[in-house]
Amino acid sequence: MKFLLALVFVYSMCITPLFANSNRAPFIPSSSVAETLEQHQRLPNPADEVWWVPQGKDMMWNNKNIHQLFPTVNVYRNGPVQPLAYKLNNEIDNFKVTTPQGKLAFVDFLESDLSSNMAVVILHKGDIVFEHYARMQEYEKPIWWSVTKVFASTLIAILEDRGQIDTNKPVDFYLPELQGSDFKGVTVRNVLDMASGIDCSDGNYARGTCYYEYEASLNDAVRSNNTASTPYEALANMKPGRWADQGVGFDYSGANTFVLSWIVERLMAMPFQDAVTKELWHKMGAEGDASIFAARYGIALSSGGFLAKARDMARFGLLFTPSYKKVSSEKVISDRYLDMIINKGRPELLANARFADGDSADPEIKHNSYQWDVVYNNNDIYKGGWAGQGLLINHERDLVAVYLGYIKEDGSELAVLPRLRELLKTIYPE
DSSP states (O other): OHHHHHHHHHHHHHHSOOBTTSOOSOOOOSSOHHHHHHHHHHSOOTTTSOTTOOOTHHHHHHHHOHHHHSOEEEEOOOSSOOOOBBOOOHHHHHOEEEETTEEEEHHHHHHSTTOOEEEEEEEETTEEEEEEOSSSOTTOOOBOGGGGHHHHHHHHHHHHHTTSOOTTSBHHHHOGGGGGSTTTTOBHHHHHTTOOOBSOOTTOOOTTSHHHHHHHTTTSSOOOTTSOSSHHHHHHTOOOOBSSOTTSSOOOOHHHHHHHHHHHHHHHTSOHHHHHHHHTGGGTTOSSOEEEEOTTTTOOOTTTOEEOOHHHHHHHHHTTSGGGGGTOSSOOSOHHHHHHHHHSOOHHHHHTOSSOOSGGGOTTEEEEETTEEEEETTOOEEEEETTTEEEEEETTTTEEEEEEEOOOTTOOOOOSHHHHHHHHHHHSOO
């Protein structure tokens, strides 16, 4: 397959400048009928276990095929596709990255058993300088897991730019339904920065806990007799107590993200997926529609259910760079929002993180902000997904990198992010 793609690429370069989404590669089915049947039958019984517990090749297949496993809601593209030109940089392919087996060329690392990467796309100045699909087809729309969270925060920022929301106000000012919950009095900004202080951490996923029941209300965990009918009901009645005062420390929770998406729905008077369509996906010349996992009552899993092509996620990232005009006639991401992410974070939040994972002690990290996991000293901004997904942007160097993956059965896969950052810092220095 890679040989055929190479031939197509060489031929195309001889006759016209090559653009992404030009449909020059032959279509290759991603799964057989037999494999599809087998994978559906291998899913856990939803009454006993969460669907995403299987790892290894089962997880890889599931991550790429959510749309046929569960209901989803649509995020629509609009207008002509804005093509991304190819200006491939072979330095990236051949860049030596460090592994336990010694130095490997980056592309060889991605293909090796040391990695569970499915795809990487890198843009520099709005052009594709690297694109590789190690374990998926380019047309597939895998799940991006928690990369989804920055769609909610970006919509909040857009509303902020318009003066429609004050992030210093408590969330219950916009959602009176939360006045009977532990979210009462918590500011929008502290929810944006994962500093609500509420004891509802992703890190505590035991059945019956706050976060587990939030997930179950979306049919993303096993429901019980005590599970709320909807996440709106779950949040309105959420009283798990506090692990700290608000604004003290970082504690990662998808429940925070759902509060943000609920505010977006309230202020924009439309479902979350339609807000993403209206303000973002409609405006960036996407190749395809996206979708969001919505396994119960059509409610979008705003904290982790986004499904999209890799190149289209790169287009979203491009909105945060000086080259946004290559995909959008409108400056969607304001300088104010960029400055808020890059320069207005609170380092003390990671320093006081509830469950330290190394970020709080990493001298390369400045802070987290607006649902972005980390902002580095070189102003890389990063949002990751729990199973090997990532969105990395550097506004100053006009770089965007996206990648997709899964967790191996033994959990031995090497992380893409540190190797990717080292590569980009070397090839595209400040």
